Amino acid sequence: MKTFSKIISALFSPLFVPTYGMILLSYLTVMSVIPAGIRWSAIGIIFVITCIIPLSGILSMYKMGFIKDAGLNERTERTAPYLLAAVCYIGAAFFLIRVGTPLWIAMFFAGGALAIGVNIIVNRWWKISAHAAAVGGLAALCFRMVASGYAIYNMNLWISGAVIVAGMVLSARIYLRCHTLMQLFCGTANGFLCVWLLSML
Numbered sequence: 229m230k231t232f233s234k235i236i237s238a239l240f241s242p243l244f245v246p247t248y249g250m251i252l253l254s255y256l257t258v259m260s261v262i263p264a265g266i267r268w269s270a271i272g273i274i275f276v277i278t279c280i281i282p283l284s285g286i287l288s289m290y291k292m293g294f295i296k297d298a299g300l301n302e303r304t305e306r307t308a309p310y311l312l313a314a315v316c317y318i319g320a321a322f323f324l325i326r327v328g329t330p331l332w333i334a335m336f337f338a339g340g341a342l343a344i345g346v347n348i349i350v351n352r353w354w355k356i357s358a359h360a361a362a363v364g365g366l367a368a369l370c371f372r373m374v375a376s377g378y379a380i381y382n383m384n385l386w387i388s389g390a391v392i393v394a395g396m397v398l399s400a401r402i403y404l405r406c407h408t409l410m411q412l413f414c415g416t417a418n419g420f421l422c423v424w425l426l427s428m429l
Contacts, residue, residue, distance in 0.1 A: 233401075250275075256386065332427045336423055347418065357415030364415065
């Protein structure tokens with residue numbers, strides 16, 4: 229069970245979730261009419277911006293001794309890595325705006341950046357879950373696609389999947405003793421609300 233929990237935590241790291249969201253957007257909305265090569269190029273760029281760059285930064289901070297835990301489990305070491313991730317999320321939003329995607333899609337990434345900002349502030353006094361914020365934001369994206377009529381397919385299965393994934397991630401974080409239930413609840417609410425509200429623009 230511990231190994232399974234670690235795998236779930238790794239697969240749904242906040243570094244990977246933006247790319248999953250971009251894949252969903254590319255195939256479940258009107259973006260699906262764009263040629264597959266262009267869509268996957270955009271997905272690849274989002275992956276580099278929101279995963280490779282911040283991951284490289286975190287590993288560099290770890291090697292240089294600025295942080296002691298590359299997993300960022302220590303609350304007091306999260307500020308600089310989170311700031312880097314937030315800047316990357318904003319960069320992803322600007323990239324999507326520049327290539328002409330609908331504003332609400334870019335706002336998914338801006339909402340992620342806002343959620344990270346909230347986490348940075350809260351983490352000064354209390355540990356809040358970034359994993360929970362990430363899956364909460366992903367769930368909000370699925371609900372937004374339905375609420376605003378952006379989805380071109382029935383979203384019941386995808387929404388159910390997002391909720392199940394969120395439950396699995398939260399359970400894994402509890403099992404690994406990384407967070408309390410309240411830290412996970414607040415993280416989920418933070419991610420969901422930030423993405424839901426900004427994607428209304």
